Amino acid sequence: MTIELRDYQNKLVNDARSAIQRGRKAVCCVLGCGGGKSIIQGTIAQLTTKRKNRVLFLVHRKELCQQIEGTFKLCGVDFKLCSVMMVQTACRRLHKMPRPDLIIVDEAHHILSASYIKILEYYKGVPMLGFTATPSRMNEGGLGAVFEELILSVSTEWLIENHYLAPYRYYSVQLADASKLHTKCGDYDRAELEELMNKSAIFGGAVENWLKLANGKKTIVYCSSIETSKNTVKAFQDAGIAAAHLDGTTPKAERESVVNDFRTGKIKVLSNVDLFGEGFDVPDCEAVVLLRPTKSLTLHIQQSMRSMRYDPKNPEKVAIILDHVGNYTRHGLPDDEREWSLEAKTKKSKKKDEKPIKQCPVCFSVVDSSAKICPYCMHVFKPEPRAERKTIEGYTLEEITKMPYADYIKFETWEGLEEFRKLKKYKMGWSFRRAAELGIAIPRKYWYQINHYYSDVKGARFG
Secondary structure (H helix, E strand, C coil), rough: CCCCCCCHHHHHHHHHHHHHCCCCCCCEECCCCCCHHHHHHHHHHHHHHHHCCCCCEECCHHHHHHHHHHHHHHCCCCCCCCEEEHHHHHCCCCCCCCCCCCECCCCCEHHHCHHHHHHHHHCCCCCCCEEEECCCCCCCHHHHHHHCCCEEEECHHHHHHHHCCCCCEEEECCCCCCCCEEEECCCCCCHHHHHHHHCCCHHHHHHHHHHHCCCCCCCCECCCCHHHHHHHHHHHCCCCCCEECCCCCCHHHHHHHHHHHHHHHCEEEEEEECCCCCCCCCCCCCEEECCCCCCHHHHHHHHHCCCEEEECCCCCCEEEEEEEECCCCHHHCCCCCCCCCCCCCCCCCCCCHCCCEEEEECCCCCCCCCCCCCCCCCCCCCCCCCCCCCCCCCCCCECCCCCCCCCCCHHHCCHHHHHHHHHHHHCHHHHHHHHHHHHHCCCCCHHHHHHHHHCCCCCCCCC
């Protein structure tokens, strides 16, 4: 059995194969959440095994193996020549496995971890295709350390406009103050997160806003800790709403039973910690509640878009995103335009004179902030009391929408659009799409850029 691909999916398959044929050994393919990466991966695996070549398909979570195997069967992949396994398992079996002819990596933004690097070094020279919606890492440099080429497919905005993803309504308020949180391993410190979320009375607010904005909708809740998640579930249950909690320690049988109850509608609200981000597919999920502040764009995109999967049984579906922690202020909205790069992010250098300081209340000397005694007058500094956390009650989320493009329609030239774009700090693709919309000729020097990076720009004409 073969699955008919959409035009943009076919293009991504062909672009990926072309890159490998041109001699690229490591190619990163970018497609937004819900765009159908599994079908594309299955098609590539099927074409490879059909030629009697061997495929190694790597995932980083065991929950994804069974799911991808089901898709691969639908695509007609020959499993005698295709191994689907967790990256940790592959690391242990390197000396026992036959050498693959192609490696496919799911959620390839994890590619810089030691386990992936070990496999790639062992199979040095074997072509590798990585797939991700967000080709970026927070603290580990750019993916260009591994990948040679970046292939971009259609944007999230295009997928929504062409009815491959559900449109959404986004509601938020800065409920949790994450400004003073420390960072560990690239994200907010878990212990501090737990303290912040549990000392802020958000549970009633979460339930009240859900009842107002998403009542009756099948909902996934993302929490920062097990305690927070269980408290949230209890708050929903106390309001008479069928809800359940899951985390990584939940026994497999119980987890499968709860997930099945969620899929069938017996459970309306499913709260979790670090689950159901990557690869969890429930098309009829209509809402998400974000109770976990994060510095990770990848995590934000995966979680906020979980309710945006297209549901053929509900073609008029509008996803509801309830962001109680203001993640949009750090990462933007799901369909914001983003320019991806394999290059590492430039770190801001700290100036030498930016050393933290404080002033002595007795002699008014300026000393190091860590000083316990003033070296000039011997004044003993008293520990500063911690600021009391405010109890947050009765917050009503407000709808967050994209900033309007204001008066862009008045422009008649490419130069005018570009000036407006730079003023607003929009991405380059904005000018391309607005020019196509308004019938403004785009200078020919941008033809390659549109063809290579912005394949979703249709109707453009060149001057």
